[in-house]
Amino acid sequence: MKTMLAIISNALCRMTGRNAGAQTVSEGARVVVSRSFADFTPQATFDIKKCDLHRLEEGPPVKAELTREQGLQYYRTMQTVRRMELKADQLYKQKIIRGFCHLYDGQEACAAGIEAAINPSDHLITAYRAHGYTYTRGVSVKEILAELTGRRGGVAKGKGGSMHMYAPHFYGGNGIVGAQVPLGAGIALACQYQGKNQVCVTLYGDGAANQGQLFESYNMAALWKLPCIFICENNKYGMGTSVERAAASTDYYKRGDFIPGLRVDGMDVLCVREATQFAADHCRAGKGPIIMELQTYRYHGHSMSDPGVSYRTREEIQEVRSKSDPISMLKERMLSHNMASVEEFKEIDIEIRKQVEEATQFATSDPEPPLEELCNHIFSKNPPLEVRGTSPWSKLKSVS
Amino acid sequence: MRDFHRSAPAAVQMTVRDALNQAMDEELERDERVFLLGEEVAQYDGAYKVSRGLWKKYGDKRIIDTPISEINVLLQAGLRPICEFMTFNFSMQAIDQIINSAAKTYYMSAGLQSVPIVFRGPNGASAGVAAQHSQCFAAWYGHCPGLKVVSPWNSEDAKGLLKSAIRDENPVVVLENELLYGVPFEMSEEAQSKDFTIPIGKAKIERQGNSITLVAHSRYVGHCLDAAAVLAKEGIECEVINLRTIRPMDVESIETSVMKTNHLVTVEGGWPQFGIGAEICARIMEGPAFNYLDSPVTRVTGVDIPMPYAKILEDHSLPQVKDIIFSVKKTLNI
Numbered sequence: 253m254k255t256m257l258a259i260i261s262n263a264l265c266r267m268t269g270r271n272a273g274a275q276t277v278s279e280g281a282r283v284v285v286s287r288s289f290a291d292f293t294p295q296a297t298f299d300i301k302k303c304d305l306h307r308l309e310e311g312p313p314v315k316a317e318l319t320r321e322q323g324l325q326y327y328r329t330m331q332t333v334r335r336m337e338l339k340a341d342q343l344y345k346q347k348i349i350r351g352f353c354h355l356y357d358g359q360e361a362c363a364a365g366i367e368a369a370i371n372p373s374d375h376l377i378t379a380y381r382a383h384g385y386t387y388t389r390g391v392s393v394k395e396i397l398a399e400l401t402g403r404r405g406g407v408a409k410g411k412g413g414s415m416h417m418y419a420p421h422f423y424g425g426n427g428i429v430g431a432q433v434p435l436g437a438g439i440a441l442a443c444q445y446q447g448k449n450q451v452c453v454t455l456y457g458d459g460a461a462n463q464g465q466l467f468e469s470y471n472m473a474a475l476w477k478l479p480c481i482f483i484c485e486n487n488k489y490g491m492g493t494s495v496e497r498a499a500a501s502t503d504y505y506k507r508g509d510f511i512p513g514l515r516v517d518g519m520d521v522l523c524v525r526e527a528t529q530f531a532a533d534h535c536r537a538g539k540g541p542i543i544m545e546l547q548t549y550r551y552h553g554h555s556m557s558d559p560g561v562s563y564r565t566r567e568e569i570q571e572v573r574s575k576s577d578p579i580s581m582l583k584e585r586m587l588s589h590n591m592a593s594v595e596e597f598k599e600i601d602i603e604i605r606k607q608v609e610e611a612t613q614f615a616t617s618d619p620e621p622p623l624e625e626l627c628n629h630i631f632s633k634n635p636p637l638e639v640r641g642t643s644p645w646s647k648l649k650s651v652s
Numbered sequence: 653m654r655d656f657h658r659s660a661p662a663a664v665q666m667t668v669r670d671a672l673n674q675a676m677d678e679e680l681e682r683d684e685r686v687f688l689l690g691e692e693v694a695q696y697d698g699a700y701k702v703s704r705g706l707w708k709k710y711g712d713k714r715i716i717d718t719p720i721s722e723i724n725v726l727l728q729a730g731l732r733p734i735c736e737f738m739t740f741n742f743s744m745q746a747i748d749q750i751i752n753s754a755a756k757t758y759y760m761s762a763g764l765q766s767v768p769i770v771f772r773g774p775n776g777a778s779a780g781v782a783a784q785h786s787q788c789f790a791a792w793y794g795h796c797p798g799l800k801v802v803s804p805w806n807s808e809d810a811k812g813l814l815k816s817a818i819r820d821e822n823p824v825v826v827l828e829n830e831l832l833y834g835v836p837f838e839m840s841e842e843a844q845s846k847d848f849t850i851p852i853g854k855a856k857i858e859r860q861g862n863s864i865t866l867v868a869h870s871r872y873v874g875h876c877l878d879a880a881a882v883l884a885k886e887g888i889e890c891e892v893i894n895l896r897t898i899r900p901m902d903v904e905s906i907e908t909s910v911m912k913t914n915h916l917v918t919v920e921g922g923w924p925q926f927g928i929g930a931e932i933c934a935r936i937m938e939g940p941a942f943n944y945l946d947s948p949v950t951r952v953t954g955v956d957i958p959m960p961y962a963k964i965l966e967d968h969s970l971p972q973v974k975d976i977i978f979s980v981k982k983t984l985n986i
Contacts, residue, residue, distance in 0.1 A: 351780025351961065402780075402962030413782040413961030427784035428742065429720050462719040463745075490720060492696035498719040563695065620964040627957050640924050640956045642975040645982060648955065 295319045296589040300523040306506045306513035306543075312530035316522035320591045323582065326368060326521050328600055330360035330579045333384045335608045336393050337552075340383065340400055344556045348616060349400045352427075353414050356384040358551040361578035362485055363388045365524025366453060370532055375443065377423040377436045378455035380415040381485075381550075385455070389422035393608055397615035405614060410621040411629070430456060430463030433482070437469040440480035440541070451479040451535045453528075459490020461504050470508045470541070477540035481531045482508065484545045485518065491554040492563040505545035518546030519576040549576070628652075662841040669833040671807035672702050672772075675814040676734065678846045680710055683732065686818060689716040690736030690773075699738045700774065700833055722746040734818060737773035740789045740827065747792075754823040755798030770817045775803070775827035776870065776921045777959060777970055786959035788922030790869065793825045794898040794931070800852050801898040803827040805873040806837040809896055812850025820852065827898070829870045855902035857909070861889035864915040864980055867906055867932060869895040872919040872971060879976035888980065898928065906932060907941035914946040915983050921970055924953040950983045952976055 296318055303311045337357040343349045356363070363384035366376070378385050386396050391407050399406030399417055407417050417425040423439065426432035436454025443450040460466065461484055473480045484504040488495055495502045505513035512534070516527040524546060531542045549572045553560025560569070586592045627639040627650035639648040666674075679686050692699045694707035694717040707715040722737065722745035737743045743750065754767045776788040793801045800822055804810040810828070817824035842848060858873060859880055866876040873894045880890035891909050895901065910916050916936065918929035929951030936942055936949060955969045 350963065351778075351782060352785070399961075402964075406962075408961075410962035411960040411965065413780065415784070416782055416961070427782070428745070430745075459720045462721055464721065465745075491699070492692050493717055493719070497695075497717060621960075621962050623964065623968060626955070626960065626965050626968055630957060640953070642955060642971045643952050643979045643982070644950060645978075646955075646975075650957075 291590070291593075292320055293589050293591045296585075296591060298522055298585055300520060300526060301517040303523075303527055304505065304515035306503075306508075306515075307510075308512045308514070311514055312523075312526040316526050318522060318585075318591075320586075322368070323586045323591055324596075324600070326364050327579065327582055327586070327597065328604065329364045329367070329388060330521065330582070331601060332393060332604050332607070333357075333360045333363060333387055334579060335604050336387065336396065336611075337383060339397065339608050339612055341552065341556070343397070343401065343612070343615075349414070349556075350402070351413055352380065353400065353556040354381040354554065355552040355556070356381050356550070358572065358578075359485060359487060359518070359548045360384060361521040361524050361582075362483075362518050362546050362548055364578075365521040366483070366528045368521070368525040369528035370451065370453060373421065373448070374450050374532070375421045375423070375439045375452040376455070377426070377432050377439060377452065379426050379429065379432055379457060379460065381457070382415065382417060382425040385422065386417045386419065386425065389419045391417065391419045391422075392611070394611040394614050397608075397611045398618050401615045401618075402620060403615060403618035404621045405618040409625070430460040430465050432456065433460070433463070433466045433469045436482070437473045437478060437480050437541075440473060440478035441476065443479050444476070449536055451481055451532050453481045453483060455483045455485060457490060458484060458486040458488065458495050458502075458504060459493070459498065461486075461507060462499055466507075470511055470543075473541035474508075474511050477538060479535035479538075480541040481528070481535060482511070482541060482543045484543065485548055486545055487548050487550045489550075489554070489563060492558065494563065503545075505543055508541070508543040511541050511543050513543040513545065515545045515547065518548030519572075519578050519581065521578055521582055624649075662844070663838050664844065665836040666807045666839045667834055667836045668804070668807050668810045668828070669700070669702050669704075671811040671837075671839065672814055672828065672833075673704060673706070675811040675818070676703065676706060677709070679815055679818040680706065680714055682846075683818075685730065685732045686734065687714045687716065687731065688734045688736065689718050691718055691720060691738050693717060693736050698736070700830060702828075702833065703736070732768045732770075732818065734770045734772060737771060739778075739785060739830070740773055740775040741785050741787055743771065743773070743789065750793075750799075750823070750825075751796055755796050757798075758822070759798055766821050767823045768821045769823045770814075770820075770826060771823070772814065772817070772826035772828060774830035774833075776829055777954070777966075778830045780961060780963065780966065781959075782961040783958035788827075788920070788954070789825075790827055790898050790920070790922055791927045791931075793827075794901075794928065795926075796899075798823065799899060800824040801827065802852055802896060803869040803898050804896065805832070805870055805894050806835075807839055808837065808843045808848075809850065809856075809894070811839075811843060812848055813852065813896060816849045816852050819849065824852070827870065832871055850896065853897050853900045853902060855896055855905040856894045857891065857905070858894045859890065859892040861891035862913055863888045863890060864917060864984060865891045865893060865906065865909040865913045866917050866919060866976070866980070867893045867895060868919040869898060869928065870921070872921060875971065875973050875976055876919055878973045879980065882973070882977055883980060888984065888986075890980065895928075901931070901935070903932075903935045903939065907936065907939050910936065910941040911944045914944050916945065916949045917952060917976070917979050917983055918949065919952040919971055919976055921954050923956050924951060925956065927951070927953055929953055947983050947985065950979045952979050
């Protein structure tokens with residue numbers, strides 16, 4: 253029976269031109285989504301948490317539709333980010349990654365949910381906890397890990413490191429807390445200026461939410477009705493300082509005052525997707541900026557030099573892991589609605605593990621950037637210039 | 653490691669971190685108006701653990717955790733705040749206040765309003781923290797009248813200069829170095845005293861020599877001493893001057909040395925253009941030591957690029973001991 257289904261499904265895939273190889277080979281029957289003659293439910297509707305609203309009559313829907321294909325894709329994205337971050341942890345402890353390394357595990361639903369609701373032609377900017385977004389915005393695990401290990405195959409050729417990775421329509425990766433927010437408002441201005449119906453997603457954390465420059469950005473975005481989705485990833489701690497000790501108001505979705513806001517369950521990828529869709533529609537309709545607060549959690553400390561347990565308890569971390577893990581939640585939903593099989597998820601996990609291992613291989617064997625390129629990329633579109641080295645006799649060359 | 657001299661038997665080893673901690677502890681105890689504020693300085697014990705134990709000892713009133721709002725530099729009338737910047741890169745968020753509200757106020761008020769405030773934190777390059785976290789601000793702050801700027805190297809420098817800064821009636825910028833925090837140095841018996849201070853504006857001769865003068869501040873003092881040890885084997889005796897203070901700079905000490913050695917090399921981690929070495933060159937030309945120079949002054953500096961991340965690139969972006977040795981020989985025409 254299973255073999256026959258596999259043969260039929262393969263035939264269908266060839267006929268419809270779908271890339272059957274993209275999905276894992278599994279013992280369970282694989283089906284093309286538009287056909288539902290096999291074991292799995294092709295689509296289901298899930299209840300999601302209602303968002304708290306600020307200056308909005310209505311919010312995103314409280315039910316989300318999920319197709320099997322979408323579910324597997326979100327799972328794959330989140331699990332890839334998870335495994336990539338855990339690999340980075342390992343490499344850092346082996347001293348193969350150095351400097352700063354701020355890991356994203358626990359927050360995967362935010363990056364995955366946002367990307368699911370926007371287009372590749374939209375824009376996104378975030379702070380230093382950026383590896384997840386670098387991936388969702390299109391950079392391969394290989395190029396991310398190679399950047400972390402400082403090799404020439406890294407997305408920034410080894411010159412940027414953890415906090416400075418970029419891609420088309422992805423503006424980093426920014427090291428100075430809050431400084432990316434005015435930049436995001438500026439990108440939104442460019443969107444408006446160019447009139448291509450694009451939006452800019454501008455992310456920041458609960459720590460950055462108290463920076464004055466954010467409020468300047470809020471003012472200008474609202475005044476000029478810029479298509480800017482301000483998103484606060486509230487993971488409850490700004491480095492070692494809990495939100496209660498840093499903010500006079502922890503209702504981050506209301507901090508934009510005259511800007512409408514939503515508070516969203518950031519651990520639920522569907523909730524994030526629906527809210528982001530709502531927000532993007534708001535901006536594209538010319539209504540101006542909107543703020544989303546994603547309530548999320550990071551399992552690691554602030555960075556690799558922070559054990560993360562001096563200001564919060566291990567019990568708290570464990571509780572979030574067991575009750576609200578974004579990847580587990582999605583998996584359980586799909587399993588309970590018979591949208592996929594346990595084996596299928598296992599296969600995906602194995603595949604991702606392999607992908608991350610291969611990326612690690614590359615990231616640890618690729619050579620370091622060549623010294624001749626030390627001074628390149630000072631200026632853009634500039635004739636080559638001479639750069640002073642460490643002494644007056646050291647004359648180095650810089651090309652654009 | 654440093655070349656430890658035999659000194660008074662009561663000398664102890666102390667890291668720069670502990671020396672800074674001790675300085676703040678002593679000054680907090682001595683003067684009730686002194687308090688410390690900054691990100692993570694209290695309950696976290698400090699991002700780099702420099703303020704470890706102080707919150708436990710002095711409590712919420714004297715050791716204050718702030719939100720991430722560098723610009724909230726407080727001009728607390730009658731109080732003497734120590735403002736910690738997690739790194740001086742973040743001080744740019746507050747630099748308007750440091751210059752326009754702190755540095756210039758005593759002048760603008762013709763003496764009515766003084767600003768006894770200390771800004772301290774790590775400055776310059778660390779290890780692998782890339783472009784936005786590696787800049788040296790010695791030249792930027794050293795440029796401004798109304799500010800005092802110090803840059804300690806070893807533990808005695810750290811303790812003595814920080815205590816002087818806290819006791820000073822003026823805004824003082826204390827440029828520490830993260831890579832030096834964990835390095836132990838000898839603390840003389842005198843330095844262990846609660847009243848030990850080092851005068852702001854006075855450089856120190858760390859090593860005497862006749863062949864050539866090396867001037868540096870912070871971490872590069874150590875590099876110069878290392879270079880001097882290697883060069884001594886070839887009969888070149890370097891006189892190494894630890895600037896200790898960037899502003900007001902002790903040019904006289906440099907001049908006295910140059911008039912003896914006839915050669916000068918400056919060493920710094922910051923960028924060359926408009927830097928510490930550039931200022932030293934200008935001052936030497938304007939004073940009596942110029943006529944004693946047998947060759948132009950050589951500046952050894954960081955490479956004129958934003959700091960790259962990859963280790964091989966980062967290593968080649970900053971002065972290494974071998975660069976200093978090379979520059980000494982070129983300057984001496986050897």
